[in-house]
Amino acid sequence: MNSWIDLRSDTVTRPTREMREAMMNAEVGDDVYMEDPTINHLQERAAEIFEREAALFVPTGTMGNQIAVKIHSQSGSEVILEESGHIFNYEMATMSSFSGALGRPIRGEDGVITWDQIKKHVRPNIYYVAPTSLITLENTHNMAGGTIYPQAEAENICDHAHEARLPVHLDGARIFNASVATGKSVADLTRKFDSIMFCLSKGLGAPVGSLLVGSRAFIEKARVYRKALGGGMRQVGVLGAAGLIALEKHPPKLSVDHAHAKRLATALATLPGIKINPAKVQTNILVFDISATGLDTPEFSKRLKERGVLANGIDATHMRMVTHYDVSRDDIEKTIQIAGSLLTQRTPA
Numbered sequence: 001m002n003s004w005i006d007l008r009s010d011t012v013t014r015p016t017r018e019m020r021e022a023m024m025n026a027e028v029g030d031d032v033y034m035e036d037p038t039i040n041h042l043q044e045r046a047a048e049i050f051e052r053e054a055a056l057f058v059p060t061g062t063m064g065n066q067i068a069v070k071i072h073s074q075s076g077s078e079v080i081l082e083e084s085g086h087i088f089n090y091e092m093a094t095m096s097s098f099s100g101a102l103g104r105p106i107r108g109e110d111g112v113i114t115w116d117q118i119k120k121h122v123r124p125n126i127y128y129v130a131p132t133s134l135i136t137l138e139n140t141h142n143m144a145g146g147t148i149y150p151q152a153e154a155e156n157i158c159d160h161a162h163e164a165r166l167p168v169h170l171d172g173a174r175i176f177n178a179s180v181a182t183g184k185s186v187a188d189l190t191r192k193f194d195s196i197m198f199c200l201s202k203g204l205g206a207p208v209g210s211l212l213v214g215s216r217a218f219i220e221k222a223r224v225y226r227k228a229l230g231g232g233m234r235q236v237g238v239l240g241a242a243g244l245i246a247l248e249k250h251p252p253k254l255s256v257d258h259a260h261a262k263r264l265a266t267a268l269a270t271l272p273g274i275k276i277n278p279a280k281v282q283t284n285i286l287v288f289d290i291s292a293t294g295l296d297t298p299e300f301s302k303r304l305k306e307r308g309v310l311a312n313g314i315d316a317t318h319m320r321m322v323t324h325y326d327v328s329r330d331d332i333e334k335t336i337q338i339a340g341s342l343l344t345q346r347t348p349a
């Protein structure tokens, strides 16, 4: 239904008219034979934009991340990651079932783990402990509220990891949000990482698709694992055509989503019982504590929904709202009014 104000995620964006026209007119071929000109062009453009050798289109970000884990890790090894991150929590334990690797989670402040924390968890090279094989970081950090990785720390981690001969993979599902918010290019933000996954299907607005980016050797291995997982697609240029528009034209639009998120956070912070620090809302995601409202998140979501707004809790006391291009400034103002009214005219639970 189009009349909902849907703040559940930036994955809910629908393809624009321009995307649909490009999809209709896309030149296609069989991508398993690497003969789809539209996908080949998308992959070349992604590699150029990230200033890397090669890129590979994958159906989902999860598949991209898990292919990277498979390539960088070994069965029986440990992968260091932040404990509330996507790879550890929302990818079906594929790290263990597909790669045979064990996640070694570390609690980060706002989703950020530092080298000082990581180094304590890098296992020594002794035959009777499982070796560390990989470090993964997430930028922006989804569950921490769209926070941006401090660039100096990300680079510090990569430098030290490389000295210790450990690769670092970036879950950059929303790296373009970080780029727009910091004014740094995605190439500069990601230069030191061994591999990067980013999503076209989040705030960039493509209906389907993510890309893996890295060296030619890495991407060649990734193509093999993508096929093994059943992700070798045929005339996938119909998706690539929308993805190209997402990649070439939509990044600058993300600043509007960021302004909307800031406005929403600033207004929600003034409502009784809601705890959020608007200064920490750096991109398009808000996570806020509603425990002092006396409502739990299922009840809060239900009352929002009765008034036309969709948003979910991430646990019993924290709601998440995500802005994107299908949410207008007017929708933001309506959401603020609705949240205000549901907190002031409370029906007893």
Ligand SMILES: *Cc1c(COP(=O)(O)O)cnc(C)c1O
Residues within 6 Å of the ligand: 059, 060, 061, 062, 063, 065, 086, 087, 138, 141, 142, 171, 173, 174, 199, 201, 202, 210
């Ligand atoms: C959305 C997301 C992914 C990938 O999700 P898919 O739904 O599999 O495309 C990976 N990492 C983060 C941080 C995400 O938000």
